[in-house]
Amino acid sequence: MNILLGITGGIAAYRAAELARTLTRRGHVVRCCLTDAGSRFITPLTLASLTGQPCFGANPDYHEWRPNPVIEHIDLARWADVAAVVPATADIIGKTANGLATDLLSTLLLATTAKVLWAPAMNKAMWAHPAVQANVATLKGFGHTLVEPVEGLLACGEEGAGKLADILDIADAVEALAGPSHRSFLGRRILVTAGPTREDLDPVRTLTNRSSGEMGVELARAFRNLGARVDLVLGGELPAPWGIETHRVRSAQEMLEACRKVWPDADGFVAAAAVADQRPEACAPEKVKKQEGPENLTLVRTPDVLATLAGEKRSGQWLLGFAAESEEHVPNATVKLQKKHLDGVLVNDIGGGRAFGHQANTLLPVTAAGQAEPLGPLPKDQLAKAVATWWGDWLASR
Template structure:
């Protein structure tokens, strides 16, 4: 049984906190609630108290509680602090260290892990300010779930819905049961992001990879104790804690960095490497009457080269971005490249830059389809499968 401190933010999704409390208590956890002023417009303290069977805290200025430094006791007396729903405003105040009400004060004072489940309009979620705040929180060690995608109370459709209570409970229990460091002593190589192939000093050929899935996998492997070398194409993402990052630009740069990072116990080749490069012009190509012809040269196949190298890692995992017959194309790619596993996804939908992914794990034994999950959860599942495979091989 664990002690959960639940901060209920202001937003229409606050009503889901009631079901979240019920599910947590059904699993044997105790729940204490902090109801923000905004949250009180959508759900009452009486309701939360009845469901949690505990006093609900609403203000920093309670004479009885604060005479005993109640906000400090609340912040230290839980095993996990959960913010649900975490509105754009609340995430911003968390990221910037505000302490102007009970919720933000105890979040600043806590020495316990924090998990936030965002809920807001899709434009608010996608706004650069919110994305900066989320990146800062994650870099500070806060677990920020990816919001669900769907219809919203405002009538719009997109990412920003509060994850369903069952998904929040799963994330809570994962946070409460830190993974065994089953990859301690292992070195794992991860590639992530796109490559940029220069046309001239100003222009380049690239693709739409955001690097988020690869960075999430690097973080999940490091959480299991691995020594992770992350070879990253040009992306503006924070380096995961405990990960060694090597920044590269082109496919040739990435191929050299992969070779230099060996030996490794496993390689997870997530990067979307450009298939071709251009014979780059030394000076900017000026705009003329007709566009210049681009002479394309095939880039080295980093995955296939690694899979056939004399110092090949015992486990080589490739990725396949497909738009049709996803599993069939991934199975063929696994054999053609010589990889042990291929993780394939359908990129004809909204995948690049999003927080969710639905993948198929293709191995010699067949294909296993996973439901659409937050990219962090995809990463955790894959990292655990890698750990299990290396342990079995040992």
């Protein structure tokens, strides 16, 4: 994807370097356009070095990158799939909302037909001013996307709404705007579970597992970027991804209850959470002292989230499960596929602890038709994209 990153004159401009690097590492082509004020906070050389692409606007040497004469604002406007203004000051917001073209960035924002994203950053009083809010409403009326500033410590020393949003959230928002959709997911609603569950023994101690939830969160992002509306039921401590309805849970029972609220209206379910199989029979209301604690714990079964939803499956819905296996991978996955009436299972080889805490992973897809080609080894974000694409193709072929 071709991403034009507009950088204006706010102290948060230095964080645009991190965004440029993040998007470049995700495989996108990023070109930066600096305003004169933006170039006082970050240099064209820094941005060009991070992206490997020319930096336009406030760089007197950028013609060295483009030996043939072109009309820059039209050329860049046509080149971009997404134009993201980060940080967006009150000045550039006001210019674009009112059709003003006073420099390269403001001019190409009027000329582009690409999708446009704004990530404002400014003093809290400026952000709350009626004129700024009216201009923001105008931009939304144009169909532009807004990643709102967050609460935090501002450069002026005040606390309040005006701080640039998290860079990973902005990167997610950019990818969601112009990612290639898949016909199997466009306009569909998908329920995804991720992370561990925790079953409390007392207010301090808990039974849990080593799952981070990273793979499930990346799957939620991948399905969203292919056009789906995603509901994420998330255990653990990972931050919720931008633009995804996230339901925080702790126990297996809470996960089941959250899923059952969404499942009747969903088209599919991706069960990527590591749900505890047992819980303590009782949770002590106070911390149990070492000397008073029992030598043996009585455990009882937790609800089987995937099996329960499979039993409530209506015509047209699908279920994709995961199986963490250390041996007999395909036979065990086939048993799970048949027993729980799933449409597909992704086998995660955890032999030697490979699945936990490792950035690169491999998944083995199994359907009623048998074993498919392995996916990976890949970093989890790329593996999630591969899974979503494979599953979309499989659904389309049915």
